[in-house]
Amino acid sequence: MSLHPQFARPRTLDQAADLLSGLASGAVVIAGGQELTPSINYGHLMPSVYVDIGAIRELKGIKADDGEIAIGALTVHRDLQNNEIVQSDLPLLAHAATQVGGGWQVHNRGTIGGNIVCMHPLYDILPSLLALKADVEIATAGGVRRAALAEIMTETSHGLGSEAILTRVLVTPMPAGTGWGYEKLKITAGAYGSANAAAVVSLTGPKISNLRVVIGAVTALPVDVSAGLAEFVGREWSASLGQALAERCSALIAEPLSDHQGHGDWRRAMAGVVAARAVAAAVGRVGKD
Numbered sequence: 001m002s003l004h005p006q007f008a009r010p011r012t013l014d015q016a017a018d019l020l021s022g023l024a025s026g027a028v029v030i031a032g033g034q035e036l037t038p039s040i041n042y043g044h045l046m047p048s049v050y051v052d053i054g055a056i057r058e059l060k061g062i063k064a065d066d067g068e069i070a071i072g073a074l075t076v077h078r079d080l081q082n083n084e085i086v087q088s089d090l091p092l093l094a095h096a097a098t099q100v101g102g103g104w105q106v107h108n109r110g111t112i113g114g115n116i117v118c119m120h121p122l123y124d125i126l127p128s129l130l131a132l133k134a135d136v137e138i139a140t141a142g143g144v145r146r147a148a149l150a151e152i153m154t155e156t157s158h159g160l161g162s163e164a165i166l167t168r169v170l171v172t173p174m175p176a177g178t179g180w181g182y183e184k185l186k187i188t189a190g191a192y193g194s195a196n197a198a199a200v201v202s203l204t205g206p207k208i209s210n211l212r213v214v215i216g217a218v219t220a221l222p223v224d225v226s227a228g229l230a231e232f233v234g235r236e237w238s239a240s241l242g243q244a245l246a247e248r249c250s251a252l253i254a255e256p257l258s259d260h261q262g263h264g265d266w267r268r269a270m271a272g273v274v275a276a277r278a279v280a281a282a283v284g285r286v287g288k289d
């Protein structure tokens, strides 16, 4: 560890990308510091250079742009909760941001970019973004590329690389008539989730015509179980269908985590519970947002 880490605060994305490409691997990007600072305090990370991206204008703001919502990487949880565009077009994401723990400090400082890049199994934002099929934009000194969020996720980390900066999150607005649900189960009020689920549902008449479910906090990375739920499409929601969906979702969980949030067998069972609750909430919201 360098006892005197250096600090850089580039003003543009190009400057930041050039800086990162020229630095040794001990350099880290810092945004809100809500993940990084605890990691450093616990001695898990010892950067030699901090590259503070907080002054880069290109990473700020939320706007509707060419049929999609572009969310700057520096957008904090509080803005996701309160922004009118997110509230009206991506209510699932606005709600998920309210479920982030840690209080005012984390809500006012923690960014969507930092939350994504951590790829922490217990966090709240990824399941919703995956259920909404979000893309991300990534900048390096070589240029900017766009990728599906699902594609940059790997088993051990994010697929960004240490020289990359996540710049924007791009999400298609939820079509009118789409229902959504986000359910989080915690063992105490201040705990991280033991299981969470994001659901997006469309109905044709009383029957489910589109169903997306992503389960988080149960496995090393959130699991998109939508492909395993094909048999529920074309069916009318009921308590018995909810029970069947819960059982199916639990069965789709391989290698559940066992940690402070609970034992793996219980987490697997709870994955089904939160998934069924999220779908029930989504069905109940169809046509109401």
Ligand SMILES: Cc1cc2nc3c(=O)[nH]c(=O)nc-3n(C[C@H](O)[C@H](O)[C@H](O)COP(=O)(O)OP(=O)(O)OC[C@H]3O[C@@H](n4cnc5c(N)ncnc54)[C@H](O)[C@@H]3O)c2cc1C
Binding pocket: 028, 029, 030, 031, 032, 033, 034, 035, 036, 037, 038, 053, 073, 074, 099, 100, 101, 102, 103, 106, 109, 110, 111, 112, 113, 114, 115, 116, 117, 118, 122, 123, 124, 125, 164, 165, 166, 167, 191, 192, 193
């Ligand atoms: C007490 C506490 C409770 C919390 N509870 C929850 C919770 O319940 N749910 C939840 O979802 N989260 C929770 N968090 C985590 C917090 O929400 C996220 O960590 C926050 O969004 C991280 O964003 P940041 O800007 O602070 O990231 P930072 O700490 O600045 O960075 C985190 C990581 O991402 C990298 N990084 C950041 N931005 C970029 C970028 N644009 N491009 C490339 N790399 C980048 C950094 O290099 C670092 O590796 C909690 C945090 C604390 C301290």
